[in-house]
Amino acid sequence: MKKESKARKSIVGLALEILEQVENRQPPSLELPLRTVDNIIFDERKGHYVLGPKKAVRTSRNVKHLKPLTQLIWVASLARKLIDEDKTSTLRDVFYMAEGVDLGFEDQSESDRIITELESVVGSPREDFNIYPEERSAIFADLTIEYTVKGYEGRRINLTSHPDGLMIGPALATSRFVKTSADKVLCIEKGAMFTRFVEEKAWKKYNAILIHTAGQAPRATRRLIRRLNVELDLPVYIFTDADPWGLHIAQVIISGSANAAHVPELATPKARWMGVYASDIEEYKLPSTKLLDVDIKRLNELKKDKRYAKDPWKREINRFFEIKRKAEQEAFSKYGLSFMVDVYLKKRLA
């Protein structure tokens, strides 16, 4: 069964539920999972955030609920339309479409929130009803995929076809995996480093699927990473800058974000952060800069987060506090363009 069908089925189920209430002359109401802090729980066993059992009820008996309930139903009908017409959209787009109806949407944060609610009611990420982020990251791999989007059904492409890497947009994110020679996935924070890995044939030397996260990985990309891990059973390794932001880019790929606790399809708990470590800065004498106040503040926040309580996180956070410096992935260019792939990566993966 296609994932989209599941989302569509839930949406239609939702609509039928409301319809039945109306036909029975009951004021329509809906139950939705609570997304408050006390209902967002880090599931140690699963390795990512989940929503707890608490529920909220939106009922048209309550005048205050009328607006958000109507907005939710409108967004649900829009979502069904997007699925049926095979069109993609963005959060921004939906906000502007909301401007075209008279349902009292104040600003984009309001339509964004309603979309998140729909995700939690339906139990599917918004990408399943074709609402995508703007940002695009990229992939390069000996992996053959088959498109499922309209006009391209059944067409295949190998992800080494374009040496600049293929953009991870709606079409790639929803494609079917056909065949790969790769036995691992390497996620890379920086575009320059991704291009380096392609040019230095890191993908061939290490049989790796290369993914450019473009900073914080967009949701469609995190989902693709999970699919590679789960469907193809490939281990996932993440390389970031050696700074608190790089740590968190890796952590979000691994355990998801609290914001998206209701869509666990975005986490890859088995993925591993492989550097650049704070300790590499000294070991490789990397060009580095002083940690700023904002970096220190962020490190203190991470230290309190239980997901950072184990090594390598804990060890490296302490190391950052000791050396008080940070470095970028490109810092390895000091040793020439091949060093990162031929020396560092080889050692780290061993």
Added chain:
Amino acid sequence: MKKESKARKSIVGLALEILEQVENRQPPSLELPLRTVDNIIFDERKGHYVLGPKKAVRTSRNVKHLKPLTQLIWVASLARKLIDEDKTSTLRDVFYMAEGVDLGFEDQSESDRIITELESVVGSPREDFNIYPEERSAIFADLTIEYTVKGYEGRRINLTSHPDGLMIGPALATSRFVKTSADKVLCIEKGAMFTRFVEEKAWKKYNAILIHTAGQAPRATRRLIRRLNVELDLPVYIFTDADPWGLHIAQVIISGSANAAHVPELATPKARWMGVYASDIEEYKLPSTKLLDVDIKRLNELKKDKRYAKDPWKREINRFFEIKRKAEQEAFSKYGLSFMVDVYLKKRLA
């Protein structure tokens, strides 16, 4: 002759010139075009910025010149190496490689400046010696290209192969155009709008090559746009947000930037800005927001710039001052997902 060969030839010429001076026991020196404000001239006839006739001399007789002269020679030798080894790099990479040598590079702005100097001495944009920007934009078109990068020589791909669009990286930027059914180029500021244009088959309906500029178009993209205009003789139309920043995104594609006056290969003087116009905000009753102080300030700057002295620029800048509002491309979503392509675009291109 491949473009790269021209850059390589100039660099080797430069090296031979220095060598000859050394062999004749003269202190090495180099002449370079002055890039000061009074030597950056807007060429009305050509429609873009050019450097004037003024030159500066860097000579090792002058102790103050020693450092920048040595740095320039080092960057030139690095550039030749990048060409010979068929490797690409970024400004950031070059800075880190500079950290590996002991030539007194203080920070990235210093290595960036030296690279710009090399461009002006050699007379080729840095992309010709394989130094690329990080940002990536995208293209979707019935255009078949042939790669020239190592490992892909002679391989062809049609730019409709990937429905998410193909990234404009080093490989695509240096490819050869083989065949196209398109008769125009549409440049689009926003990714969501680009995806819309692909999905709504705007490329087919209007026989258009679609380019996503991703905000301010990266240099490699501006160069590709020029090549499409010059080599394939295709008219270029630019669609941006209706705000001062959108105006300037279009203007930079058309006339280049003052910063890059020494590399006219980046301008497409015949390209035309086609909207979203300030006047569209009222005509189409688009959702819009108030111009901020920073927008007003920017509009006042543009008003003083002679490139904005003619219509549609002049007319639309005045319109902005009248209505004091701005709008995004996605604002057309108010009328549904097809309106922009089926109504607005059709009318504007007619």
